Amino acid sequence: MKAFNEMGFSPQTFTRPGQCDRHGEFVGTGGSLSGREDRVRWFGCPTCSKAERLTEAAEALAKDEAARQGRIEARLNACGIPMAFRGRTFDNFIVESADMQHAVDTAREFALNFWSKHAKEGSFLVLGGVTGTGKSHLALAVAQQVMQRGTAMYMDAMDLIRRVRGTWRRDSDKSEEEVLNLLGSISLLVIDEVGVQRGTDDEQMILFDVVNRRYRDNMPTILLTNLDGKAFIEFMGPRVMSRLSERAQYVSFKWDDWRRRDPAAAA
Numbered sequence: 001m002k003a004f005n006e007m008g009f010s011p012q013t014f015t016r017p018g019q020c021d022r023h024g025e026f027v028g029t030g031g032s033l034s035g036r037e038d039r040v041r042w043f044g045c046p047t048c049s050k051a052e053r054l055t056e057a058a059e060a061l062a063k064d065e066a067a068r069q070g071r072i073e074a075r076l077n078a079c080g081i082p083m084a085f086r087g088r089t090f091d092n093f094i095v096e097s098a099d100m101q102h103a104v105d106t107a108r109e110f111a112l113n114f115w116s117k118h119a120k121e122g123s124f125l126v127l128g129g130v131t132g133t134g135k136s137h138l139a140l141a142v143a144q145q146v147m148q149r150g151t152a153m154y155m156d157a158m159d160l161i162r163r164v165r166g167t168w169r170r171d172s173d174k175s176e177e178e179v180l181n182l183l184g185s186i187s188l189l190v191i192d193e194v195g196v197q198r199g200t201d202d203e204q205m206i207l208f209d210v211v212n213r214r215y216r217d218n219m220p221t222i223l224l225t226n227l228d229g230k231a232f233i234e235f236m237g238p239r240v241m242s243r244l245s246e247r248a249q250y251v252s253f254k255w256d257d258w259r260r261r262d263p264a265a266a267a
Contacts (some may be wrong), residue, residue: 007061070150081140081147083112088140099254100134103127106251108148111145114220118231119150119187122218124244128225128232129253135224139190141266142222150187157194157207164206187219195227208240215243215246225246 012035018028023045026193030042085119090108095101110118117123124156125142127135136154143152155163160183167176183189194207225232231249233241 014040015130016042018042018045020048023047065147065150069147073153073191081143081152085136085140085154085247088137088144090138090141091242093137093141094132097255099252102136102183103134103251103253106249107142108221110220110222114146114188115149118256120218122215122247123220124215125222126225126227126232126244126248126250127222127253128250128253130257131149132257133253133255135253136192139192139222139224143188143190146188151187152185152187152190153183153186154190154192156192156196158196160191160208160210161203162208165202180209180213183210184217184219186219188222189214190222190224194223194225195232204237208237211240211243215247 001049011031011033014030016028016030018026020026021117026045026047028042028044029046030040032040090104090111093100093104095104104118106125107127110123125139127139129135140154143154146152159193162178166172167174167179189210191210211221213219223244225235229252236244
């Protein structure tokens with residue numbers, strides 16, 4: 001086999017000044033397999049090239065995460081974000097008081113710093129208040145931002161319990177451990193209507209298992225409840241509360257039910 005230089009190739013790298021409409025002057029680089037200056041392939045603005053590579057990498061990551069989201073949803077037979085809620089954003093949350101602004105600011109901070117802080121620390125966010133005050137709205141606004149880079153799942157507590165209980169049937173195609181592992185692997189899990197349940201021993205055990213796994217593995221979680229602070233503490237029990245007290249932020253939704261004024265305004 002002939003050596004590379006015996007085949008007429010003598011690769012060389014060249015540089016020249018360039019001008020980018022976006023980034024101004026730059027030193028461009030190019031290469032020629034033959035070493036001839038009239039055969040140089042120039043690569044253009046390095047800043048633009050880097051931005052393109054970052055964009056391509058981000059798009060590939062988002063595609064991979066979307067595929068992973070789909071696989072998780074298929075295995076759990078559940079949709080990450082209900083279709084009726086996919087229009088919920090921070091910008092269309094109606095703010096009429098300082099307490100509402102605090103709730104929006106807290107949720108927005110959770111979303112903005114999700115990957116740099118909360119995903120590393122395994123933060124919990126508890127949103128408490130009566131039905132129709134916008135708890136789901138803000139939680140789903142966070143979840144939809146997380147889904148741009150990772151996975152998110154919204155489930156009410158009874159649905160979560162039913163899915164775990166369903167694995168106890170002899171004909172189940174999934175084991176309890178598999179479902180618990182899936183729930184533990186989601187980048188952000190939103191559990192709604194915590195406290196609506198009867199509070200039986202097995203319901204408490206399932207909720208504890210899910211919360212404990214996510215706490216143990218530093219996986220961020222949002223809990224939504226209609227219970228006030230004292231009732232929520234009593235329902236969750238001392239084992240769960242000891243974990244939440246270390247890592248959770250509680251936001252009280254103290255205002256009236258929006259649905260009484262505008263059925264389309266809140267969820």
